[in-house]
Amino acid sequence: MHFEQPELLYALILLVIPLIVHLFRLRKFQKEDFTNVKFLKKVIQETRKSSRLKKFLILITRLLLLTCLILAFAKPFIPASEKALAASQTLIYLDNSFSMQSGDEQSTIFNKSVNTLLEYLDDENRYSLFTNSDEYFDRSLPDLKDELQNIDFVEDQISYREIKLKAENYFKKYPLAEKDLVIISDFQTHIIPSEATSENINYHLIQPNLHEINNASLDSAYINEITPESLTLNIVASSNRNLEEPISISVYDGETLLGRNTIQLEDEKSEEITFRLQNTLIAKGRIEIEDSGLKYDNALFFNINENPGIKVVIISALEVDFLTRIYNKPEFETRIFTPNQIDYNQLNSANLIVLNEVYQLPPSLINNLGTANDNGATVILIPPVDAQEYGQILNSFGFSDFTQKVDAERLITSISFDHPLLENVFEDRIDNFEYPKVLSSQNLSSSNDILSYQDNRPFLAESNSVYLFTAALNNENSNFRNSPLIVPVFYQIGLKAFKKNQLYYSTNKESEIDVPVDLGKDQVVHLVNSETDIIPQQQNYSSRIEISTGNIDLEAGNYEVSNNNQVLGNLSFNYSRKESQLTYTDISDLEDANIYNSVEEYFSKSNAATQITTLWKWFVIFALIFLAIEMLLIKFLK
Template structure:
């Protein structure tokens, strides 16, 4: 038993007063002499015994009366558990990821969780967070208003992120009893550990289990190959279960049907389907699959823009046929200039500039190259055999100057397959091939080597859109032109000089996207769709703008890129497909948690543990009873 006013218990010491009054005779008696007291002796003895009993009974009832009154004012109570004795805080994580669309026939898991919270949420010191929002230190009424407006999202927090957020919330609190409630379907992608223990809070898991459903999803799409007339669009679809029922996949541009096909998942859970489409611009592409499972993964948005030609400028006093054969139509538009006859207007608008064995670099060219590099262009430097006067240019691009010249044959044997330039270029990592060679070269110190000699020195180094060879590539000095390496190296550098827009981008990743448009200094690009109008972070280069999607919260769909209400491009976003697997964690194998079947079950148990039985009314009743007993004793007991 506990007391709300324990300091009043000191009044129990006052019970000594009635003891003193009753047990000590404070009144003096006067003796009277009688002639014959023998007759009265027996009566006097009996009267004294009766009076003494009455006094003791009255003493006991008064002591009990006062004790009950004192205890009643001290407000005694009995708690249902230790939780009722301390102020506790409750933090709720509500999973609003797309996998919560699964459920039973009446409603999906997310709607069920919402309704149960609205019906059972009560009390103070409550907080709630989802995969996208936080609602800390709110009253129950405020939380209910926020919960009604929650929507599903493509983002999902891992358990580590959930735990870290809870630790940050409870760490500043001094309460010993804090509860973290997780309401989710607990997919395996949440990555729950096998044992949980935390000094700041207790874990309470509410798992919303779903009936077994077949969910087919559109996972990805890409262009397999293109021709001037057609493009081959390949789509990858998957299912969480094998099914004999065929599934229909359709491709649209807006409301125009471009193609339709059926697939089955009878043998594999993943399948591919191809659509041969006309090589035309598709602004509002949409792929749909007919499926009764989760709805978020039944659509895949995409667009196919008209990619501008990559502007290539070759500055050389020697033959450049090998470069002109690589940079051809329709991907590239190539211009050749003599070092002393350069069109700097065209140079400043180029995407790729190649300096091929220039004996003397003009100062005007060096100055313009630095400016063009700042505007986002890529530069390839192929030095002359003597390489005189290159130090200033190399230093401006972050390279050290060439060291001593090596007049000896060197084989090019090393390929950095993991370099971003060569990533996904080679099917196999070939270690033994017909090595190209150079007869004379320069020693180049670089930590970003792409191709190297047998001694480990760099033959080709590159970084930050600048690529530097350490040897001349003319036929007299090297047979690299005849090597199978020359085409992928130069071709990949050319493609990387202008980022081609993908069919679509994922909403949970940060992307840098090039928009080929020439903007004035006071103009900005907008991402627009319906009532959505967002100004992304962007960098204006010469005849292109690079936009970043890092700080933008976008929904899946097709968007326009606009400049002053004029559409200059299109872009598409899709949610990641991590929620489509529908495989769940078995919570019974995790130690340190308590599992509930519903929100109602948790709050019912929590409220029961927080109950306090107040006893002061009972003590008031007992005091009245003892008062009545005392009055009866005084009146009727002789």
């Protein structure tokens, strides 16, 4: 038994006072003279015995009465467990990822969890809770209720490690408290690591009863073929279970139906369906599937803008067939100039400039190349065998001078697969291949190397969108033109010179998007749809604006790129489909964690563990009983 006010127990010492009063005779007796005291002696003897018994009984009841009163004021209680005695702090993680949209016909897992949570929380306490997207610390129940009922679903679930780190940081403020972390989630297979708990935190994992649902998902779409009159749109869909009936897929541009077809989906298999569309420009494309499972993956947004070719300017006195075979229509619009006949207007509006083995570099050309690069153009420098004139242009682009000419054969043996230019270009990282070679080359101090010789000196280096070769690429000096590397290297440089609009982008990945428009330096573009007007991070160049989506939260949908209410283009964004993988972790085998099948079960067991049985009322009742006994003894016991 424990007491809320144990200091009051010192009052039990005062029980010696009635003992003193009862044990010592303080009453003075008056003498009376009798002629015959024989009968009186007998009466006194009997009276004395009964008087002692009465006083002893009254003493006991009075002591018990006072003891019960003192104990009642000390507020005794019996805890259900040691946890009930400790000061505790509880932090709740509520998974609001898209997979929590699953459930039955009445409600989703998420809504059921929220409603039950609000039912068991009380108005007297303050609570701390966080989701994948927001934090609600130290909130009263009315405030928390408003917040929870307006939580939106998100596409990214934070990792289990992030949940642990958030909890550990939160509990640092309460070093002496009992720490409880409550995790409410469906626990998809990608969330649980091998190390599930921390030493100083009690983990309570709630995995609500999961109903098996049929979920069909629109996974992706791509253009297979495009002509001036039509295009072929391929759509990839999948399902987590076999569907008995074919389901309908529709393609829209805004509210205009472009096509409709059906597809039969099997368990965990992707299927493709093809639409032949007469529209080659689609501003607000939307693909819809008729499905009663998760809602977020029933629509896929896309758009097809008029993509101009990437503008390429080649300056060369030699033949450049190896370049024109790569930079050809419709992806590229290529202009070729000799060093003495350069159209600087074309140069300044180019996205990619290739300087191929030009011996004489007048200051005007160097200055214009620098200006074009500052305005966002990519530059490729291919020096001649004799590159004595290249010191100034190298320095202007941030490279050091060539340190030494090497008139000996060198093999190009090393590929930097992690460089942004070649990242995800090759399926396998191959070390042994038919190495290209050069007969004469230049030494360059180590830089941001992409391709290197066997002595680790750079063959191709990059600095601020300027790509520098350290050897001439003509057939007399090198066989690099015949190497399998030439196409991916030059093609990737061309693609990065101007980032053409994709069919759609992912909302959870940072994308850099070029919009071909010439605006004033102080002008900005907006991403606009019927519900949102966002100003993204952007860089204004002379002939384009580069938009970055890394610092904004975008919802799936179609957006207009606008400036002063003028539509400059269209962009589409879609959620990742990772949450459509409805496979879950069996958390019952996790050690050092308390497992529950529902929020109700957690609160039931938690309340039972922290239950306190108060006893003060019983002691008040006993005190009244002893008071009544004392009164009866005084009145009726002779």
